[in-house]
Amino acid sequence: MMTTQSRRRGSAQPVLATPRQxxxxxxxxxxxxxxxxxxxxxxxxxxxxxxxxxxxxxxxxxxxxxxFDNKDVFFGVVQDMVMTEALEYLRDVVEHEAAWQSHDPGTLADAVVALYVQAFRRNRGLYHASLLQSSQRKTAWDAVKRTNDEALKLIVPRLVAVLGAGRRMSAPRLATLEFEVRVALQFLVGMLVNNLMHDPGPLSLTSRKLVPSMQTHFRRSLNLQDR
Known part of the structure; x- marks a missing residue:
């Protein structure tokens, strides 16, 4: 029988055997x-x-x-469970919510911010624990990073397509636009991580001002007109 120490080839995530009873x-x-x-x-x-x-x-x-061999292994399995659910939720939102089908760059940008803030609010404790653990065990944040990498595969192409719509984009200009989108998203995630680790600051994760404030900054980082 596989235990939580057994791992998929090429994966850092523990494999948990499903009980038969x-x-x-x-x-x-x-x-x-x-x-x-x-x-x-x-x-x-x-x-x-x-x-x-x-x-x-x-x-x-x-x-x-x-x-579970120990508490760290248990934590890794919980992480994997939560990140899998989060990615499934993201895919459903991107496919079905109207804002994600919009051709308006501002509307789509605002939807991206709202989604990231919601994820940090919903998983605040898990993310905080993961970051604290990463200071002792660097791989503790890997599950979150992998999930964000998968999220970017859905988000970046949509933002690039909408931002570049109606413009003739050579391959170099398209590459530059994608780079700018990825930088803006990196700043967005970085701001939320900083907020999480230094809360309360000027803005709290629970503040009503957080989403509109971050939406304004995200639009600016994408060179969109202010709201």
């Missing part, structure tokens, strides 16, 4: 959900207690260690 499946799912909630609440893996996980999940220490 329905009761074991339910117990595993409950441990992961409880762990996710506790991590989100504390924002620090050091505060995560295995005893709290199994007590709130209604399982046992033995059940935990049959699946």
């Amino acid at each position: 329905a009761r074991s499946q339910a117990g595993l799912a409950k441990m992961l959900q409880v762990g996710r909630e506790l991590i989100e609440a504390s924002g620090n893996l050091d505060d995560l207690s295995i005893n709290s996980i199994v007590e709130q999940a209604g399982t046992s220490i033995g059940a935990f260690y049959r699946r």
Whole structure:
């Protein structure tokens, strides 16, 4: 049987074997959900207690260690679960929400900012814990980076297409535009990471002013007219 230490070839993510019994499946799912909630609440893996996980999940220490070698491995599996859900949500939003089908650069730019802010708000504790862990174990932030790389594959081409619409774009100019879009997105993510680690600052993740303020700055970084 595979354990959480077994890994896919070429992947840094742990492979978690699916329990065969329905009761074991339910117990595993409950441990992961409880762990996710506790991590989100504390924002620090050091505060995560295995005893709290199994007590709130209604399982046992033995059940935990049959699946996870230690707390770090458990955290990696929770990370993978949350990032998979986040990417699925992003794909659904990009495919179905009207703002993402817009040909207006400002509308699309605003939608990108709103989506990133929502992601940071929804996963505030997990991101904070991941960043803290990355100071001890550099790979702790890798799951978030990989998810963002996949997000960029959806976002960058849309922004480039809308920003370049109606203009004759040579290959060098198109490459320059894509570079500018990626830089603007890097600044956006960097601002949110800084906000997360130094909250409260001039703007909090919970502030009503955060989204419109960041939308204004993102538009400016893309050389769009101010709102």
